[in-house]
Amino acid sequence: MSHATTAPVLVIHGGSGVIRRDLDPTREKAVRAALAKALQRGYAELKAGKPALDGVTAAITVLEDDPNFNAGKGAVFTHDGRNELDAAVMDGSTLRAGAVAGVHRVRNPILLARAVLGKSQHVMLVGDGAEAFAREVGVPLVDPSYFFTEARWRQLQRALKEDREGKPHSDPDTARHFGTVGAVARDAQGHLAAGTSTGGMTDKRWGRIGDSPIIGAGTYANADCAVSGTGWGEFYMRTVAAHAICMRVSLMRVPLERAAAEVINQEIPAMGGNGGAIALDAKGNIATPFNTDGMYRGWIGADGVPHVAIYDDEPDAPSDEPADDGRAE
Template sequence: MSHAASPVLVIHGGAGVIKREMSPAKEKAVRAALTRALQNGYAQLKAGKTAVDAVTTAITVLEDDANFNAGKGSVFTHDGKNELDAAIMDGSTLAAGSVAGVHRVKNPILLARAVMEKSQHVMLVGDGAEEFARSVGIELVDPSYFHTEERWQQLQKALKEDAEHSRHSDVETAKHFGTVGAVALDAQGHLAAGTSTGGMNDKRWGRVGDSPIIGAGTYANDGCAVSGTGWGEYYIRTVAAHEICMRVTQMRVPLQRAAAEVINQEIPSMGGNGGAIAVDDEGHITMPFNTDGMYRGWIGADGVPHVALYGDENDGTAEPLPATSSSID
């Protein structure tokens, strides 16, 4: 493992149906939020703070922005509620914390971190997670805080399609996407990963996706950190984040290839899709996805935030993009 590393922070704001029909105002707001998350998270790294601090800070920015399906901008369940999930993992110790199905937690990533640091557990759900939040002083809000008109209308459209048994529109596809995440390498050479989501639009029965499941949507060890975004059921079945890290640390597969094999080959071969962000202990990064686009960004030694949204957009990485960012037929 490297020491005296050059800090790196990589973030995502979800993969999926991200096309250039987006309004200029929305695009500007999304880019600004991603940039702010990068700058705030990287400031932690520059100040000598941990990768966990950087990940938490960056994700909190995105949870507070209604343009992302996490925190404030979370989608609605079939019953018209918001059920939020999050996880964080410290690669240097394998400590982890996660929460699922919470309704009142303003920043689920902060609660996930509290579970990791202030409880003997890894995963708390629902009412119990919120009771724990109260006990450790994590901010709770009225559920109406999460109500945004855009998400409410997305639910109404999905409910209409449910009634019409329509299963082939962008709305149906988009149900499975919308997550925010971050991975970081700090100056001590330690890695961390975190993910937060409102889950799947129109979800039922307390469905939980991959984001709060350690190893599926979120994983970090001493050589690799991954946060995923995509069709959660497939990320759970492939244990995608853990699989990428095992290829890197145990099989010595280069990070970019390891991530591409899982995200752009293994998951699509089963019928799923999505993307991920990853960083290794040498500061290599990769952001593979096989959807129209993925909100993504990174910041490294030069302190300049790089942000990209669309599939045909160069996201500023030095590595060639076609190997990781092209669509899978």
């Protein structure tokens, strides 16, 4: 249902996982600044009356261009030393969606996912075919060397050494890397959208695809709810996590915060997975559940002020719903 005028809301994440308190202060400052910039960029689109999809893609593009996040420029390396990028967007008002997976030359995969939604009859394109489509529709391609960062390369070399020695990965980021970026938005018409972009997992093999580009797993939106996940992708796929949250909201009329907590902090950990998510409902309620050490996250609403958080004891967005964060012990 369309509303005459509604206060826009934008929520973003930059990944969850092992985010220690001793995070380098310079990096922490850069991460917080990037999250704030993404919020401002996306919110400017929404304030200008643009659709929720525009706010989502504008915010995610900022994070894809920042090497501090595992998406776009900061993507991790696969086992064979390549970068394989995935992304998806979904428009809650129409249930149209676009996704790309396993691309190597697309500077901003979220823009290509948006093009799949708007300029093709398909939902998901992969690999060389997705890049051929990018050329046709004018989505910028870059030489694969664009994605090289020294920190990510060193991360891979440590992982490969441990592979050769038959040891488990000692780097928590490599052992369970949840680097993903995402956004959910409500526009001035009350419509919702969601988007997610990722570089995958360090040292991943065999063309593995995670939950981020899979509609319903890591990304989903309908008229009542929008979700972007960040976590151990295999478990988000097995629980169809993003869709499961929205179905609780849409069909069971479960409050958003409880619905998100049930899936992220109960179902997924019960199966052995972990991670987090951002969720937004049509009323503007926000949920940011996670069961890891931290989650890069932020939100911006009617006051136009970016709010950014990293650790689990930082305040999250206020909700009109009864308090129930459901975080795992």
